[in-house]
Amino acid sequence: MPKRYLVTGGCGFIGSHLTETLVADGSSVVVLDNLSTGHRDNLTNSAEFIVGDVRDHKLLSDLAKDCSGIFHLAAIASVPKCTQQWHDSHSINLSASVDIFEMAAECDIPVVYASSSAIYGDAKRTPIGEDDPKHPISPYGADKYAMELHATAGARTRDLRSFGLRFFNIYGPRQDPHSPYAGVIAVFMRHALAGTSITIHGDGEQIRDFVYVADAVAACHAAMGHLHDRKAAAAEVSNVCTGQATSIRTLVNSVADLIRPDLNISNGPARAGDIMISVGDPSRLNRILGLQPSTSLSDGLRSILTHH
Ligand SMILES: NC(=O)c1ccc[n+]([C@@H]2O[C@H](COP(=O)([O-])OP(=O)(O)OC[C@H]3O[C@@H](n4cnc5c(N)ncnc54)[C@H](O)[C@@H]3O)[C@@H](O)[C@H]2O)c1
Incomplete structure (x- = not known):
């Protein structure tokens, strides 16, 4: 049915x-x-x-x-x-x-x-x-x-x-980049596409699992x-999660490489309460649901561009 x-x-x-x-x-x-x-x-x-x-x-x-x-x-x-x-x-x-x-x-x-x-x-x-x-x-x-x-x-x-x-x-296509609360990838992509500069909060060493x-x-x-x-x-x-660690600095460099290598990148003050490291263990996802998230960051970023 x-x-x-x-x-x-x-x-x-x-x-x-x-x-x-x-x-x-x-x-x-x-x-x-x-x-x-x-x-x-x-x-x-x-x-x-x-x-x-x-x-x-x-x-x-x-x-x-x-x-x-x-x-x-x-x-x-x-x-x-x-x-x-x-x-x-x-x-x-x-x-x-x-x-x-x-x-x-x-x-x-x-x-x-x-x-x-x-x-x-x-x-x-x-x-x-x-x-x-x-x-x-x-x-x-x-x-x-x-x-x-x-x-x-x-x-x-x-x-x-x-x-x-x-x-x-x-992250992916349709993530609203204009919201003041937008996810970091959507914001970086918007700046790279518009040619406006990116300010990283803190030193860019915050680690995420995208x-x-x-x-x-x-x-x-x-x-x-x-x-x-x-x-x-x-x-x-x-x-x-993927279990893969990506720093914000690596992310911004990947976005620049893909869209605008001469992108202007600077560092601003760190955000209060920003979590430094967030990477998950995907083994239960794999064991219970048989899944291993496999889309690489570069393929995912390219796909956002395609849907832009
Ligand atoms: N995007 C992420 O990285 C992420 C990470 C962790 C958890 N989540 C969770 O996943 C879910 C979806 O997130 P998303 O990124 O798609 O966010 P989103 O803001 O794009 O989607 C949330 C949707 O809920 C609707 N909504 C909000 N309040 C509502 C209400 N009172 N009644 C009816 N609709 C309402 C919004 O209009 C929106 O369409 C959320 O529960 C979020 O907390 C998202």
């Missing part, structure tokens, strides 16, 4: 890529998005689209009841914005997520949701494994970790079936398949 999925945040960066692949696989998709950071144009015409807020309980339950599963990606996805809008972001990032978990448990359908590497905070060792300590240092990270705790409690008490994906730094969006979407599909196969209650989690 063809499957029908609810994708929250489906007009956003990751959600729009996920929606596209679900539709291409023959599933029917209903997207719920309030267009706060997402764009209608990101969405394939074959998906049903409802403009609305994930905090609208009645709307959510109407949409969820005909679905075979929920991909819950809607969130205020920016660490600084969540810090500025602490309570408001909490109501979206955590309270609405708990509502979705409860609804999924009542409808007996699985939920795949976006967690984040932000739950680890300033990790003491790398690569970071799933069982390493969680010390979120921002309201955003705290809400993502609390989602996982609720998912675990929901499995124990309400037979919830869920899979939390701890995305590291996801994951191409198609690899993140593959993890969403695999996690949902895993939950469909597994009928019992579950609260699974996995890193979505």
Whole structure:
């Protein structure tokens, strides 16, 4: 029987890529998005689209009841914005997520949701494994970790079936470069294409684990398949990472090499609270979901250019 999925945040960066692949696989998709950071144009015409807020309980339950599963990606996805809008972001990032978990448990359908590497905070060792300590240092990270705790409690008490994906730094086409909270790759690409100078915060030695969006979407599909196969209650989690360390300095040089070798690059003051090293261990992703994110940074950057 063809499957029908609810994708929250489906007009956003990751959600729009996920929606596209679900539709291409023959599933029917209903997207719920309030267009706060997402764009209608990101969405394939074959998906049903409802403009609305994930905090609208009645709307959510109407949409969820005909679905075979929920991909819950809607969130205020920016660490600084969540810090500025602490309570408001909490109501979206955590309270609405708990509502979705409860609804999924009542409808007996699985939920795949976006967690984040932000739950680890300033990790003491790398690569970071799933069982390493969680010390979120921002309201955003705290809400993502609390989602996982609720998912675990929901499995124990309400037979919830869920899979939390701890995305590291996801990048790719459609990542909005104009937002004040845009991801670093989108910002660097925008400057390189416009020929304007790039300022690196701090010395550029911050280390990140960059994951191409198609690899993140593959993890969403695999996690949902895993939950469909597994009928019992579950609260699974996995890193979505490559295990490859890339410094911000290396990244900026790669962007310059690709687009504009004479790009003007300078260093500005470091950002308070910037995490120095964030590289994940992908072995659980490989073991449980059979995935090894494999798109190289240079191929991923080239693909952004192609879609530009
Ligand atoms: N991009 C990354 O590197 C990354 C890393 C870790 C975790 N994540 C998580 O992955 C998910 C998707 O992130 P993204 O990068 O695609 O961000 P995005 O901002 O492009 O997408 C989020 C979408 O949610 C929608 N939204 C926000 N608040 C809403 C609300 N109250 N009701 C309905 N829709 C709402 C936005 O309009 C947007 O379309 C988020 O949960 C984010 O926290 C992303």
